[in-house]
Amino acid sequence: xxxxxxxxxxxxxxxxxxxxxxxxxxxxxxxxxxxxxxxxxxxxxxxxxxxxxxxxxxxxxxxxxxxxxxxxxxxxxxxxxxxxxxxxxxxxxxxxxxxxxxxxxxxxxxxxxxxxxxxxxxxxxxxxxxxxxxxxxxxxxxxxxxxxxxxxxxxxxxxxxxxxxxxxxxxxxxxxxxxxxxxxxxxxxxxxxxxxxxxxxxxxxxxxxxxxxxxxxxxxxxxxxxxxxxxxxxxxxxxxxxxxxxxxxxxxxxxxxxxxxxxxxxxxxxxxxxxxxxxxxxxxxxxxxxxxxxxxxxxxxxxxxxxxxxxxxxxxxxxxxxxxxxxxxxxxxxxxxxxxxxxxxxxxxxxxxxxxxxxxxxxxxxxxxxxxxxxxxxxxxxxxxxxxxxxxxxxxxxxxxxxxxxxxxxxxxxxxxxxxxxxxxxxxxxxxxxxxxxxxxxxxxxxxxxxxxxxxxxxxxxxxxxxxxxxxxxxxxxxxxxxxxxxxxxxxxxxxxxxxxxxxxxxxxxxxxxxxxxxxxxxxxxxxxxxxxxxxxxxxxxxxxxxxxxxxxxxxxxxxxxxxxxxxxxxxxxxxxxxxxxxxxxxxxxxxxxxxxxxxxxxxxxxxxxxxxxxxxxxxxxxxxxxxxxxxxxxxxxxxxxxxxxxxxxxxxxxxxxxxxxxxxxxxxxxxxxxxxxxxxxxxxxxxxxxxxxxxxxxxxxxxxxxxxxxxxxxxxxxxxxxxxxxxxxxxxxxxxxxxxxxxxxxxxxxxx
Numbered sequence: 001x002x003x004x005x006x007x008x009x010x011x012x013x014x015x016x017x018x019x020x021x022x023x024x025x026x027x028x029x030x031x032x033x034x035x036x037x038x039x040x041x042x043x044x045x046x047x048x049x050x051x052x053x054x055x056x057x058x059x060x061x062x063x064x065x066x067x068x069x070x071x072x073x074x075x076x077x078x079x080x081x082x083x084x085x086x087x088x089x090x091x092x093x094x095x096x097x098x099x100x101x102x103x104x105x106x107x108x109x110x111x112x113x114x115x116x117x118x119x120x121x122x123x124x125x126x127x128x129x130x131x132x133x134x135x136x137x138x139x140x141x142x143x144x145x146x147x148x149x150x151x152x153x154x155x156x157x158x159x160x161x162x163x164x165x166x167x168x169x170x171x172x173x174x175x176x177x178x179x180x181x182x183x184x185x186x187x188x189x190x191x192x193x194x195x196x197x198x199x200x201x202x203x204x205x206x207x208x209x210x211x212x213x214x215x216x217x218x219x220x221x222x223x224x225x226x227x228x229x230x231x232x233x234x235x236x237x238x239x240x241x242x243x244x245x246x247x248x249x250x251x252x253x254x255x256x257x258x259x260x261x262x263x264x265x266x267x268x269x270x271x272x273x274x275x276x277x278x279x280x281x282x283x284x285x286x287x288x289x290x291x292x293x294x295x296x297x298x299x300x301x302x303x304x305x306x307x308x309x310x311x312x313x314x315x316x317x318x319x320x321x322x323x324x325x326x327x328x329x330x331x332x333x334x335x336x337x338x339x340x341x342x343x344x345x346x347x348x349x350x351x352x353x354x355x356x357x358x359x360x361x362x363x364x365x366x367x368x369x370x371x372x373x374x375x376x377x378x379x380x381x382x383x384x385x386x387x388x389x390x391x392x393x394x395x396x397x398x399x400x401x402x403x404x405x406x407x408x409x410x411x412x413x414x415x416x417x418x419x420x421x422x423x424x425x426x427x428x429x430x431x432x433x434x435x436x437x438x439x440x441x442x443x444x445x446x447x448x449x450x451x452x453x454x455x456x457x458x459x460x461x462x463x464x465x466x467x468x469x470x471x472x473x474x475x476x477x478x479x480x481x482x483x484x485x486x487x488x489x490x491x492x493x494x495x496x497x498x499x500x501x502x503x504x505x506x507x508x509x510x511x512x513x514x515x516x517x518x519x520x521x522x523x524x525x526x527x528x529x530x531x532x533x534x535x536x537x538x539x540x541x542x543x544x545x546x547x548x549x550x551x552x553x554x555x556x557x558x559x560x561x562x563x564x565x566x567x568x569x570x571x572x573x574x575x576x577x578x579x580x581x582x583x584x585x586x587x588x589x590x591x592x593x594x595x596x597x598x599x600x601x602x603x604x605x606x607x608x609x610x611x612x613x614x615x616x617x618x619x620x621x622x623x624x625x626x627x628x629x630x631x632x633x634x635x636x637x638x639x640x641x642x643x644x645x646x647x648x649x650x651x652x653x654x655x656x657x658x659x660x661x662x663x664x665x666x667x668x669x670x671x672x673x674x675x676x677x678x679x680x681x682x683x684x685x686x687x688x689x690x691x692x693x694x695x696x697x698x699x700x701x702x703x704x705x706x707x708x709x710x711x712x713x714x715x716x717x718x719x720x721x722x723x724x725x726x727x728x729x730x731x732x733x734x735x736x737x738x739x740x741x742x743x744x745x746x747x748x749x750x751x752x753x
Contacts (some may be wrong), residue, residue: 003066007085008189009049014130014140017177019103019147025123028105031153031286033171034127035100035146038139042094046133051083051187054125055106055286057472060091060099068194069312070158070288073346074107075382076402077121079389082190083128101127101496104156104286111159113404114355116267116384120404126180128187141633144579145177156286159356161241161270166280176456177574192382195346197223202305208250213296215239217309220292220641220660222342222352224271226283227307231275231300238298241269241291243353243660247653251295255648255655256354267353267493275300275746290342290352293638298749313341314379319703320372322671325696327669328635329623331753335635335667337373339642340366343662344376347383347402351644351658357400361482362663364423365604369669370662371434372678372702380431387424388447395454398446414453416484418508419601422449425515429522435705436682439606441522444744448519452535455512459542463503471545474538476512477503484562487599488629488646506550506563507601515572520740546572556581561588562602568613569605582613594621595629604666611690619674620692623667631667675735676700685730689713691720699723715753722749 019032040046048065050058051072052745054452058065066086068096073082103125104110112120131139148171155163203215203225215225220243229237246252256267269289273282291309322333332377343349348363348370349356356532363383370376384402390401396416405411425448431440449482458479462472481504486492546567547554556564564585568578589596589610607619626632629646639650642665644658672678675698691698691713699712707727714721725746726731732740736751 002087002099003068003190003194004047004085004087005191006189007047007049008083008187012128012130012184014128015142016126016128016180016182017141017143017145018124018126018180019145019177020149021175022123025119028155028157029125030149031102031104031151031156032125033100033102033148033151034177036139036144036175037096037098038131039095040092040097040133040138042092044089046087046089046092046131048086048088048129048131049083050086050101050127050128050129051081052103052125052216053077053182054121055104055109056100056127057103057104057285058099058129060088061093061097063091066194067196069197070106070195070286070346072190073192073195074597075386076389077108077186079186080188080385081186081604083187084190088131099131100286101129102151102153103127104153105174106158106286110157110589111356113400115405116159117404117406124180126182128351141178143179147177148172148174153285158287159267159269160287161268161272161289163272163286164282164742166276166282167272167274169462170368171277176745182309192346192378195312196315197310197312198341199307199311201311203309205296205302205307208245209248210250214245214249214277215294215296215307217294218294218640219309219338220290220639221309221311222288222290222660223310223312223339224284224287225294225307225309226281226303228279228281229275229300229302229305230279230572231273231277232483234279235275235300236298237271237273237275237300239271239273240295241271241289242293242295243291243550243658244649244655245293246655251293251604252655255657255659269353277655283310284716285406288345290351290658303726311341312345314346314376316344316374316376316379318374320374320672322668322676322699324675324698326624326694328626328632329695331635333668333671335639335641336369336662336668339660339662339665340370340373340376342641342660344374344379347386350493350663351661353660354658355644357404358386358402359400359420360387360397360423361399361417361420361485361530361600363660364419364426365601366662366666367423367427367430368604371430372669372672376535377431377435377602380427381443384424384427384440384444384447386654388444391424391447391450394457395450395452397424398453414480417463417480418476418504418511420482421451421455422515424448424509425518425522429518432522432525433681438525439560442526448522449531452516452519452538455515456538457554459512465502466505466549469545471541471548474509474512474541475505475545475549476508477505477549481508481510482600483507484560484598485600486645487560488597489564490599500628505546506558507566508543508548510566510570510572513546513572516542517571518610543572550681556584557722559588561592561596561606562598563584564588565598565602565605565609568609569602577599579613582609582615586610586615586618589618589622593627594618594625595627595631596622600663603664607667607670608674616690616692619690620668620694622623624694671698672700672702676713678702678709679713680704680706680709683728685709685726685728686733687711687724688733689727689735690724691715691735720753721736722751724749736745
């Protein structure tokens with residue numbers, strides 16, 4: 001019963017059908033159930049093609065069709081609504097069969113995005129399906145189906161939750177389904193992978209200081225709670241899901257920070273279950289939460305109750321494995337992995353609670369790490385398709401894709417931020433370097449080119465204070481930019497206002513150079529020689545513009561670490577200039593008590609820049625720093641995921657912002673690239689470990705597109721031992737300065753200290 005990608009009916013004989021009776025579109029509706037009996041031969045090769053407005057669960061002869069959770073997935077439905085194809089041969093029988101399909105609100109009309117808007121794509125739910133057996137159509141959605149709104153799912157919403165009445169599990173009050181003319185122009189075959197139920201964690205009942213019953217599942221994740229309990233008809237079980245306990249040890253949701261969303265119902269992440277007599281078993285159908293804890297309210301006897309949390313995320317097998325001699329660093333790696341899992345639900349999102357939005361900046365900074373951790377190519381490829389659909393006619397790349405707000409003049413002005421929009425170039429480039437396939441570059445090339453044209457037009461306007469720059473046409477100091485977002489000791493609101501008033505040329509021009517440089521390489525790979533020359537020229541002039549305004553003859557004068565990390569990492573400084581900047585960065589980190597003060601964009605490159613320029617010891621001191629701001633502060637506070645801000649749980653226990661953002665987990669990329677030295681660029685492999693005695697040992701395994709790569713090192717007295725396995729010819733560079741050109745296989749080295 002597998003999902004078959006890239007398959008659609010040759011001809012749609014089915015019609016869109018609406019199961020609902022007339023209702024107020026502002027009122028939440030029960031899930032509708034549709035059913036149809038039909039005849040089949042029970043032959044091999046049966047295909048069910050299905051999609052909907054909303055979400056669907058389909059059953060053939062009482063058995064679930066496929067294991068895709070929250071199907072058909074998310075996207076800009078006005079432009080692209082995916083159709084799933086399932087091989088259902090094993091579910092059909094010769095003679096009479098029955099199909100039953102339940103529809104939920106989903107992204108179509110449920111709460112979405114930053115503002116929790118409802119009815120974003122429409123106020124209806126509708127079904128389109130077609131069953132073919134041996135190439136012959138034997139069932140279509142049409143006016144002959146029956147529908148009922150008297151089923152067990154009484155309310156459902158992706159973010160708010162689900163209300164379920166087990167006494168109504170046999171739907172009643174059946175009526176006809178209405179045929180609708182919604183068209184087929186936006187339909188497309190599924191090319192990505194399904195969202196699946198994955199790991200499970202048993203819940204532990206605890207009593208909090210305020211006397212309430214809370215379930216601790218031990219792991220923060222995105223998914224839902226399942227349970228079984230023996231109860232009496234009419235008894236209720238209510239579950240409120242949250243990420244942490246507050247400073248007093250009590251259940252809280254205060255860090256969801258809904259703001260204006262309160263008028264749209266807030267973010268209760270609530271399950272309300274009404275029991276039937278006897279054994280009740282349940283898991284949600286059309287909702288998903290970000291949580292570790294669940295507040296439990298019930299009048300049922302819990303003596304035999306079992307509660308389990310189920311992680312739900314896109315099918316993406318883990319490919320990167322890391323272990324070292326420091327348990328906290330191992331936990332940090334695991335936290336990074338779990339935040340990725342929690343936020344790769346059909347597309348990469350920022351958090352599984354408050355926003356659930358496909359922020360471009362988050363994907364841009366994390367993609368180089370993501371390709372180590374898991375096989376995420378299909379998910380990122382799908383999301384890039386959403387970026388293409390969201391791109392403006394002028395080339396602007398939205399900060400969020402798919403777009404999930406209504407916009408307006410102010411909202412539309414706050415788009416196209418440097419480092420966010422540049423994801424349209426930098427994420428495909430990351431996928432190419434990891435997987436070695438130029439198709440991802442060709443597929444997104446037009447989007448990249450149009451984005452660069454957009455930035456170029458921005459650069460034609462220059463603020464008064466920069467008119468003296470002889471390369472001002474390549475200086476980007478206009479337009480909206482988040483800048484170096486979320487620095488630990490900077491007021492974000494004040495920083496944004498300053499950026500809007502004075503521009504952010506240090507960030508925006510650096511990204512103009514970076515993206516132009518990468519796009520020149522992409523153009524060369526795709527055989528677009530004239531384009532390559534064009535973008536190389538843009539890069540050269542953007543570099544000159546940057547150096548004139550943002551440096552003094554190649555010397556950085558800022559007091560912020562990010563302003564050193566970025567130009568060194570991007571290549572905006574030359575030779576001794578880059579080394580001098582890295583040396584200054586090293587001194588700044590030391591003077592700051594081995595604390596970072598970088599923000600959203602430059603933190604992923606901080607340790608790499610330090611280590612690559614001879615300051616490996618400082619990079620390790622940063623990695624192992626336990627006081628906030630640091631990566632291990634959260635670990636020491638018991639985190640099981642990466643937090644949005646460095647102090648998501650403050651020393652006094654107060655909680656704020658999301659506790660499940662993958663962005664700062666990008667440091668785990670350095671564990672592979674730097675600590676264990678695995679560097680793969682389109683099939684060309686270099687292994688250059690950067691050991692640190694503080695860890696004792698480290699070993700990484702990457703099941704890469706080129707094959708299995710292993711790199712391990714360990715300190716033994718006055719010796720440093722290396723065990724490296726490569727699937728292709730490679731260059732191994734050791735800390736003693738020796739370089740070894742090796743063939744595929746296992747290689748062992750010993751360095752005297």
